[in-house]
Amino acid sequence: MSEIKKFLYVNRKAPYGTVYALESLEVVLIGAAFDQDVSLAFIDDGVFQLAKGQKTTDIGMKNFSPTYSALGDYEVKKIYVEKESLEERGLTPDNLLHLTYEDEDEDYAEKDSIQFVSRAELSDIMDQQDVVPSF
Template sequence: MSEIKKFMYVNRKAPYGTIYALESLEVVLIGAAFDQDVSLAFLDDGVYQLTKDQDTSGIGMKNFSPTYAALGDYDVTKIYVEKESLEERGLSLDDLQHLTYEDEDDDWAEKDSIRLVSREELARIMDEQDVLLSF
């Protein structure tokens, strides 16, 4: 499988309440082994998936949010967050986890994985993809 395609995982739902977010993350982790050009998009209630200090002790579900911080180790380094979705929910980048990766092409410098993009920019980025998996 030498062909490299642009895969984008589109996350639109809140982290708990349904299983979509957790099972989306499972696909991302497996998919990372396939050496494709991978990116993640978080929009609508999906932006809540990246919020920091999640505490699920009251609902009896596993808090899987620490896994997002490991994505950089899986070479998943492009995480698009839609600006309007954050603003509509009264959130800002400060409310999200600080996700980073080490850039092997830049002497392993630590860089931010999250890229804040407008709805319009995200639409354009989606248009460039070969495969869109929406959750």
């Protein structure tokens, strides 16, 4: 068995203007197959990826925001959203998707995946990682 590494995927782009957000999500889903310690951070325009109520019918693109709700099934349980990035963009936690996972250690109780952290806290979290792919 290889040693478990800590991966933090950092998401910094808005969802539809560029392909980064979707690419990152796909990499996370694929990477989830390799038992690593995976967490996601949404900072800068990346916080827009988690906006709830996205409806893309009129722009003719696939709405991939429902897929974030599957992250719990893929054992991704730590999702960090930077408070300052939200505030600068006029968003509050209420504007975001509600993401959960089931805690196997507590009889599959449903728990919140998203943790709202400050910029300073996030820089500490980044500092504790082995690998930090940034999109």
